[in-house]
Amino acid sequence: MELFFGSIGRRALDFLERIYFLYRLIVDSLYWTFVAPVVGKGLRVGSTFDEMVKVGVSAVPIVVLISLSIGMILAMQSAYQLEQFGATIFTADLVAVAQTRELGPLMTAIIVAGRSGSGIAAEIGTMKVSEEIDALQSMGFHPIKFLVVPKLIALAVMVPCLTIIADFVGIGGGVVIAVFSLDLGFTRYITRTIFALVFKDIVAGLIKSFVFAFLVGIIGCYMGFKVEGGAEGVGRNTTQSVVVSIFLIILADAFFTAIFYYIW
Amino acid sequence: MDSAKREDYIIRVEDLVVAFDSRVVLNGVSLNVRRGETMVILGGSGCGKSTLLRHIIGLRRPESGKIIIKGRDITQLDNEELSKLLRKVGVVFQSSALFNSISVGDNVALPLREHTKLEESTIQIMTKIKLDMVGLAGYESFMPSELSGGMKKRAAFARAISMDPEILFCDEPSAGQDPIIAAGLDQLILKLKKALKMTIVVVTHEMASMYTIADRVIMLRGGKVIFRGTQKEFKASDHPRVKQFIDRRPEEYSEEEIGRYARALTSNSF
Structure with missing residues (x-):
């Protein structure tokens, strides 16, 4: 009995400790992103740009490839249904709205979680195992400022950018199917797309992608700092960071979609 | 006492x-x-x-x-x-703890770059002096992964003493x-x-x-x-x-x- 309650107590404490750690991580990150540069404690601009290249620029090919496929798939699936009503031109509406509001941000975030979220967890985890984090601290540096903030800023800027690329390329994928398979005509399809899209669709997608970026960054860093027990721990937490990020991305997606649907 | x-x-x-x-x-x-x-x-x-x-x-x-x-x-x-x-205060860690993503020279120069307002040319010279002291003269541009265990330790010493x-x-x-x-x-x-x-x-x-x-x-x-x-x-x-x-x-x-x-x-x- 005592064992039973003891284990519940330990688990609860362990859980609270994790929540507190996550809370500190978020608060410190926000401080070192927004407050510290203003009060003259500086921001590591150089490494922020390096991270932007790693997170953003080098992800462009894979984002383009996947968005193109998604756009084509959307067009074919929509046409399959719309043909029955002789309304294939509405393929343009479906592709444009689905891509900008939902699939552009979501697929981009999943790619980034797999590419960069895992990379962040592995990098910070390895640094922790090899005492590099301790070394940073012992030299009087703040690990959050050095490691977390450049990555967070890079993600927050680059994921929405990647999402915009994904939106364009996805719609392009729709165009390819519409022109070569559905005989809709390039100009007609584009006109229809422009007519169907409203500003809100794109903004809603970008807001989502910003939130996803934050989730990927924080989860990656959290999992990295929580690594214990050498290379095995790094591997385990890297995998976990991807699983947890994707899970939270989809939860957040549901939440924001509901908000945009019912309120805005 | x-x-x-x-x-x-x-x-x-x-x-x-x-x-x-x-x-x-x-x-x-x-x-x-x-x-x-x-x-x-x-x-x-x-x-x-x-x-x-x-x-x-x-x-x-x-x-x-x-x-x-x-x-x-x-x-x-x-x-x-x-x-x-x-x-x-300088610290040499058990596993050397050099930053693996930057060169040996940058490792030694990092505290100087972040904590002082010295000019880059001065920092370069100081880095050279510190590396020379630990017997690693000429290794500035090597990456930590290219060094042997003993050399890594020496580089860690150089980094630890970089701020005197x-x-x-x-x-x-x-x-x-x-x-x-x-x-x-x-x-x-x-x-x-x-x-x-x-x-x-x-x-x-x-x-x-x-x-x-x-x-x-x-x-x-x-x-x-x-x-x-x-x-x-x-x-x-x-x-x-x-x-x-x-x-x-x-x-x-x-x-x-x-x-x-x-x-x-x-x-x-x-």
């Missing part, structure tokens, strides 16, 4: 108590390090010597006790002040090195001490290393200080644990202890 004498101590640790969860790792450790001396903290694996070091350099806060470095209790400092104090610290801490400098490289690192410590007039604190379990570098020795066991004194006193000590350490005798268990251990093992499996 009169107050005039207190001034001489650059590091004072008083009644340090550290516990992980409910396990007490350090139980009332006190020690004093004089300015300019080399203090070796000896002890077997798991005696708490690395934990002690991690607390003295402010990586973890203790449950109770004081750690006074240059007259300031670091357990009471906020992060900002601690970070300032640490700039005058007053105190240098080394965690197991010769762990995992062959005897020749280990002896070379001991010589390096002696050389740096002579050149830079630093106070040096070394945590180790290598007796040979201790005999080469130590002015004074402290031995830890089970989270307590069981010996403190000079090398001569250490050799002459009649403390059974100190003798066991010097003579390299294995742990002896009584029949009763073995029986208890076996019972604990079997009863735990569920």
Whole structure:
């Protein structure tokens, strides 16, 4: 009995400790992103740009490839249904709205979680195992400022950018199917797309992608700092960071979609 | 201890108590390090010597006790002040802890670039001097992964002294090195001490290393200080644990202890 309650107590404490750690991580990150540069404690601009290249620029090919496929798939699936009503031109509406509001941000975030979220967890985890984090601290540096903030800023800027690329390329994928398979005509399809899209669709997608970026960054860093027990721990937490990020991305997606649907 | 004498101590640790969860790792450790001396903290694996070091350099806060470095209790400092104090302290970690994503030169230059407003050309020269001091002249552009273990250690020394610290801490400098490289690192410590007039604190379990570098020795066991004194006193000590350490005798268990251990093992499996 005592064992039973003891284990519940330990688990609860362990859980609270994790929540507190996550809370500190978020608060410190926000401080070192927004407050510290203003009060003259500086921001590591150089490494922020390096991270932007790693997170953003080098992800462009894979984002383009996947968005193109998604756009084509959307067009074919929509046409399959719309043909029955002789309304294939509405393929343009479906592709444009689905891509900008939902699939552009979501697929981009999943790619980034797999590419960069895992990379962040592995990098910070390895640094922790090899005492590099301790070394940073012992030299009087703040690990959050050095490691977390450049990555967070890079993600927050680059994921929405990647999402915009994904939106364009996805719609392009729709165009390819519409022109070569559905005989809709390039100009007609584009006109229809422009007519169907409203500003809100794109903004809603970008807001989502910003939130996803934050989730990927924080989860990656959290999992990295929580690594214990050498290379095995790094591997385990890297995998976990991807699983947890994707899970939270989809939860957040549901939440924001509901908000945009019912309120805005 | 009169107050005039207190001034001489650059590091004072008083009644340090550290516990992980409910396990007490350090139980009332006190020690004093004089300015300019080399203090070796000896002890077997798991005696708490690395934990002690991690607390003295402010990586973890203790449950109770004081750690006074240059007259300031670091357990009471906020992060900002601690970070300032640490700039005058160099640390060589057990695994070298070089930043693997940047070159050796950048590793050494990093503290200078971040903490000082020196010009880049000056920083380059200082980096060269520090690398030269540890015998790694010309290795600026190498990546840490291209260096051997002993060279990594040397690079870690160069980085630790880049801000001309007053105190240098080394965690197991010769762990995992062959005897020749280990002896070379001991010589390096002696050389740096002579050149830079630093106070040096070394945590180790290598007796040979201790005999080469130590002015004074402290031995830890089970989270307590069981010996403190000079090398001569250490050799002459009649403390059974100190003798066991010097003579390299294995742990002896009584029949009763073995029986208890076996019972604990079997009863735990569920």
